[in-house]
Amino acid sequence: MFHPLRVSEVDRLTDDAVAVTFDVPPELRETFRHTPGQHIAVRRAAPPGEPGTRGEIRRTYSICAPAGPEPALRVGIRLVEGGEFSTYALKELAVGHTVEVMEPAGRFVLEPRPGHFAAVVGGSGITPVLSIAATLLAREPAARFCLVRSDRTVASTMFLEEVADLKDRFPDRFQLVTAVSREERQAGLGSGRLDRERLTRLLPALLPVTDIDGWFLCGPLGLVAGAERALRGLGVRRDRIHQEIFHVDEALTDAPTxxxxxxxxxxxxxxxxxxxxxxxxxxxxxxxxxxxxxxxxxxxxxxxxxxxxxxxxxxxxxxxxxxxxxxxxxxxxxxxxxxxxxxxxxxxxxxxxxxxxxxxxx
Missing domain, CATH: 3.10.20.30 (Beta-grasp domain)
Incomplete structure (x- = not known):
C-alpha cells in the first residue's frame, strides 16, 4: 500500500546522485520501520502518452539510513540514463514535495547479531549495505564488518562521508577497501574492475573467506555475478551469500531462466x-x-x-x-x-x- 510522504531533505551526493529523506508521521512509524537492507517503492504519475506505464511510474530505492526506534526514511537515488523517476528526483524533486511511498520490503537484510560479515558492492550498491553496516556496528559490539567497494571515480562515489564516519567511529571493527575503475589512486587498490579473477586473489588476502558469517553482494549484475563465482570458488557456502542486483541491462541475452x-x-x-x-x-x-x-x-x-x-x-x-x-x-x-x-x-x-x-x- 502506498502512502503520501512529504520530502524533508534532498542532499546532493555526487553530480549524478542524491539522497532523499521523507517525513514519516507518527501514525505511520510502525508501517515504515525497516530492517537494515530493505527498500521502498515510490510512484508518480506518468507523463501523458508514456507507453506501458498504466498511468504511473514505479521504482524501488534502497534505504540507506540505519534502522532504529524512530524510522529515518532516507534513500539514495542515482541518475539512470532515460530513467523517468531518477531524472525527476535529480532535476525537480524538492523539499516540501509529496511522493507516494510503499512500506519497506525486501529480503537482502541482516538483523544485528554477533559475527564477522562482509560486503562487495559497486556504485549505488552501497546504499542498502550502508544501512546494514551502520546498524550492525552500532547495535552489536561483538560484530565486525568489512566493506569492499568499487566505483568509477572518487568523484562519483556515493556516501563518502557516511562511510568515512563509520571508519572513524569503529576503527577496530570496520574494515574498508576501495577500488576505482577509471582513474589511478595514490592509496588503496590499483585501478580496474573488481571481476571474478581479481576478487579471487584479493579476498583471501583480506579475510578468512570461508569463516565469514554472511556475504552481501550488491550492485550491477556483472560485479555481483563475478563476486558470487569468486566466493563459491573459494569454498563459501551458498547459504552465506546474499545478493541484490542493480542496473540489469535490458538487452541482456543470457539472463537466467x-x-x-x-x-x-x-x-x-x-x-x-x-x-x-x-x-x-x-x-x-x-x-x-x-x-x-x-x-x-x-x-x-x-x-x-x-x-x-x-x-x-x-x-x-x-x-x-x-x-x-x-x-x-x-x-x-x-x-x-x-x-x-x-x-x-x-x-x-x-x-x-x-x-x-x-x-x-x-
Missing part, C-alpha cells in the same frame, strides 16, 4: 490457462491472455497488486506458487532457497499448466 515445478509449454504452443490468486485476503480467478505475465493478469482486475520494477530485480511481486507450474523468464531477486520453497516473481512468470494458483500473502 528458472523453471518452477515443471518445464514450460513447448515453443509455439498456445496455452489456455486460468490464474487464481490471493491478495490481501481476497481471492479471484482470471483467464491469462496470450503472452502476458501472471502479474499483468492480476493487474487487470486488481490494481493494488504489488510490483515496482517489472524486470525481475526488486522482488516486490514475489508470490507463493500454491499449485500448477510456471516458467520464469528471469530471476535476479529471489534466493535459491526461496525458489526451492516455491516462491516466484509474478512479473516474470508465465503459466506452464492450464491452472495456476498464486498467494501474494504468504
Amino acid at each position: 528458472t523453471e518452477t515445478r515443471a518445464a514450460p509449454a513447448p515453443v509455439g504452443t498456445a496455452l489456455s490457462a486460468t490464474l487464481s490468486a490471493t491478495l490481501d485476503g481476497r481471492s479471484g480467478s482470471w483467464p491469462v491472455r496470450e503472452g502476458e505475465s501472471l502479474l499483468e493478469t492480476v493487474l487487470r482486475a486488481r490494481a493494488d497488486a504489488p510490483y515496482a520494477c517489472k524486470g525481475g530485480v526488486c522482488g516486490t511481486c514475489r508470490a507463493f506458487l500454491v499449485s500448477g507450474e510456471v516458467r520464469m523468464d528471469r530471476n535476479f531477486a529471489l534466493e535459491p532457497d526461496e525458489t526451492e520453497a516455491g516462491y516466484v516473481l509474478a512479473c516474470q512468470s508465465h503459466p506452464a499448466t492450464e491452472e495456476v494458483e498464486l498467494d501474494f500473502d504468504r
Whole structure:
C-alpha cells in the first residue's frame, strides 16, 4: 500500500546522485520501520502518452539510513540514463514535495547479531549495505564488518562521508577497501574492475573467506555475478551469500531462466490457462491472455497488486506458487532457497499448466 510522504531533505551526493529523506508521521512509524537492507517503492504519475506505464511510474530505492526506534526514511537515488523517476528526483524533486511511498520490503537484510560479515558492492550498491553496516556496528559490539567497494571515480562515489564516519567511529571493527575503475589512486587498490579473477586473489588476502558469517553482494549484475563465482570458488557456502542486483541491462541475452515445478509449454504452443490468486485476503480467478505475465493478469482486475520494477530485480511481486507450474523468464531477486520453497516473481512468470494458483500473502 502506498502512502503520501512529504520530502524533508534532498542532499546532493555526487553530480549524478542524491539522497532523499521523507517525513514519516507518527501514525505511520510502525508501517515504515525497516530492517537494515530493505527498500521502498515510490510512484508518480506518468507523463501523458508514456507507453506501458498504466498511468504511473514505479521504482524501488534502497534505504540507506540505519534502522532504529524512530524510522529515518532516507534513500539514495542515482541518475539512470532515460530513467523517468531518477531524472525527476535529480532535476525537480524538492523539499516540501509529496511522493507516494510503499512500506519497506525486501529480503537482502541482516538483523544485528554477533559475527564477522562482509560486503562487495559497486556504485549505488552501497546504499542498502550502508544501512546494514551502520546498524550492525552500532547495535552489536561483538560484530565486525568489512566493506569492499568499487566505483568509477572518487568523484562519483556515493556516501563518502557516511562511510568515512563509520571508519572513524569503529576503527577496530570496520574494515574498508576501495577500488576505482577509471582513474589511478595514490592509496588503496590499483585501478580496474573488481571481476571474478581479481576478487579471487584479493579476498583471501583480506579475510578468512570461508569463516565469514554472511556475504552481501550488491550492485550491477556483472560485479555481483563475478563476486558470487569468486566466493563459491573459494569454498563459501551458498547459504552465506546474499545478493541484490542493480542496473540489469535490458538487452541482456543470457539472463537466467528458472523453471518452477515443471518445464514450460513447448515453443509455439498456445496455452489456455486460468490464474487464481490471493491478495490481501481476497481471492479471484482470471483467464491469462496470450503472452502476458501472471502479474499483468492480476493487474487487470486488481490494481493494488504489488510490483515496482517489472524486470525481475526488486522482488516486490514475489508470490507463493500454491499449485500448477510456471516458467520464469528471469530471476535476479529471489534466493535459491526461496525458489526451492516455491516462491516466484509474478512479473516474470508465465503459466506452464492450464491452472495456476498464486498467494501474494504468504
